[in-house]
Amino acid sequence: MKRIKGRYSDAVTLRRGQDLKVTTETGNQVADMWAFSLNDMTEYMSMEHCRSINSLIHVTAGCSLVSNRRRTMLRVTHDSAEMRHDTLLCPCTSELYEELGAPGHRSCTANLHEALERHGLSCPFTPASLNVFMNVPVAGDGSVTRLPPPCQPGDHVCFTAEMDVVVVLSACPQDITPINGDARTPTDLLVEILDPSDSKAISQ
Amino acid sequence: MKRIKGRYSDAVTLRRGQDLKVTTETGNQVADMWAFSLNDMTEYMSMEHCRSINSLIHVTAGCSLVSNRRRTMLRVTHDSAEMRHDTLLCPCTSELYEELGAPGHRSCTANLHEALERHGLSCPFTPASLNVFMNVPVAGDGSVTRLPPPCQPGDHVCFTAEMDVVVVLSACPQDITPINGDARTPTDLLVEILDPSDSKAISQ
Numbered sequence: 001m002k003r004i005k006g007r008y009s010d011a012v013t014l015r016r017g018q019d020l021k022v023t024t025e026t027g028n029q030v031a032d033m034w035a036f037s038l039n040d041m042t043e044y045m046s047m048e049h050c051r052s053i054n055s056l057i058h059v060t061a062g063c064s065l066v067s068n069r070r071r072t073m074l075r076v077t078h079d080s081a082e083m084r085h086d087t088l089l090c091p092c093t094s095e096l097y098e099e100l101g102a103p104g105h106r107s108c109t110a111n112l113h114e115a116l117e118r119h120g121l122s123c124p125f126t127p128a129s130l131n132v133f134m135n136v137p138v139a140g141d142g143s144v145t146r147l148p149p150p151c152q153p154g155d156h157v158c159f160t161a162e163m164d165v166v167v168v169l170s171a172c173p174q175d176i177t178p179i180n181g182d183a184r185t186p187t188d189l190l191v192e193i194l195d196p197s198d199s200k201a202i203s204q
Numbered sequence: 205m206k207r208i209k210g211r212y213s214d215a216v217t218l219r220r221g222q223d224l225k226v227t228t229e230t231g232n233q234v235a236d237m238w239a240f241s242l243n244d245m246t247e248y249m250s251m252e253h254c255r256s257i258n259s260l261i262h263v264t265a266g267c268s269l270v271s272n273r274r275r276t277m278l279r280v281t282h283d284s285a286e287m288r289h290d291t292l293l294c295p296c297t298s299e300l301y302e303e304l305g306a307p308g309h310r311s312c313t314a315n316l317h318e319a320l321e322r323h324g325l326s327c328p329f330t331p332a333s334l335n336v337f338m339n340v341p342v343a344g345d346g347s348v349t350r351l352p353p354p355c356q357p358g359d360h361v362c363f364t365a366e367m368d369v370v371v372v373l374s375a376c377p378q379d380i381t382p383i384n385g386d387a388r389t390p391t392d393l394l395v396e397i398l399d400p401s402d403s404k405a406i407s408q
Contacts, residue, residue: 047252048294048332057261057292057346068330070299084346088261088292090252095274125329126272128252138342142261142288 004031006186007173009111011119012193013038014161019077019194022169023156024133028149028181030172031132031189032091032108035065035073038164041121043067045074047087047128057138058084059130065159073165078158081151086131088144092174093126100176111170121166129170132157134179148181158194208235210390211377213315215323216397217242218365223281223398226373227360228337232353232385234376235336235393236295236312239269239277242368245325247271249278251291251332261342262288263334269363277369282362285355290335292348296378297330304380315374325370336361338376338383352385362398 004010006029014020022031037043046068053070054063061082065074079085090096091112097105109126116122133155135147149155159167169191175184208214210233218224226235241247250272257274258267265283268276283289294300295316301309313330320326337359339351353359363371373395379388 042329046294048292051292051348052294052300055348057342057348068297070297070303088252088255090250090256093272093274096256099274125246128332138261138346140344142342144255144259144261 002191004169004171004189004191006171006188007106009115009168009170010191011115011166011168012191014165014167014193016161016163017195018161020074020159020161020167021156021192021194022132023154023190024149024151024187025153025190026181026187027151027153027155028183029187029189030134030149030174030180032111032129032170032172033132034112034127034129034168035165036121036123037067037073038166041123043069043071044123044127045130047130051087057087059087060084065130072162074159074161076157077160081133081155081157083133083135083150085157086134086136087128088138089131089134089136091126091129091170092172102176106173108170108172111173112168115168115170146177146179148178206395208373208375208393208395210375210392211310213319213372213374214395215319215370215372216395218369218371218397220365220367221399222365224278224363224365224371225360225396225398226336227358227394228353228355228391229357229394230385230391231355231357231359232387233391233393234338234353234378234384236315236333236374236376237336238316238331238333238372239369240325240327241271241277242370245327247273247275248327248331249334251334255291261291263291264288269334276366278363278365280361281364285337285359285361287337287339287354289361290338290340291332292342293335293338293340295330295333295374296376306380310377312374312376316372319372319374350381350383352382
């Protein structure tokens, strides 16, 4: 079990066949998530290809999470919250916090690159993130709203790896909008690899 | 006036204040579109940031088209089709055509990189495209459908540049699904820079 402190990030590796369980301890925490091929950082989980292959604008149990090369990286095998996880909105960035009047604020974008760098990896850009537990309903006119997670404490999503991947998770530091709950206090994520004897948590 | 042959692509530069007009001659042609800062290819038009800043899942007249650094690159100033232009689905790729039983088919992804290379530019990945004239309605359950453009011959969209940019346009070669019309025959796009005395079409 790995604990990712609210506002921070970490990376884990998963071998094909292993399961990843991501839990929101409080029920009020979004996990921005990225995946990269373990052997080739130019192959990454792509939200635009996920929407295409699932013909769906969100992610829910049963969805395939595919790469920019259309290979299935992960599959969503269980979702205790039975919700629609957001694929639409950008990970937060330093520029977004400047817009919100909070220059210098931590961001999921910086968290991605920090987690990669800590493990000797890098990506020259920021892929769109899968925003696990993020509640962004879309109205008939195409407009989006940003609501607190519709989760209970301990809600979790399980992913099965269909190839060897590095997964980065960021406990989103957003504390200005209510996307991490009305208390606007980022909280911890719990990350488990369910076949620990085979796991290689590269950050241990 | 530049003509982009159906299934092919080209690039133009726009200086701040210039207008770009993109026309579907037949009313049945999608234009996959990308933009990059003229001075820095690491700054590119980002669909996930566009959805965030407009709080909207499609693009329509009045929308800002922003970069991964949240700067407005272009603004949609006119849309004769008054439609919802798709931001959700990936540009087509060689792997997608393999799925569809058409290996070796031309793709918008290859078209992007070919157009850049012809002009001495490169991008190490493929940003999500703005899919001009592409008709992808989203149902209440979040599912998407792929329909022919809801356009008339000569329908056009105008963009005003708010910074100096390189724009790549691909006349989408998709001829298996009906996204380019029921005839499934890609057709030409017409591209005009409306202040021609100041224009620098880098592909001339």
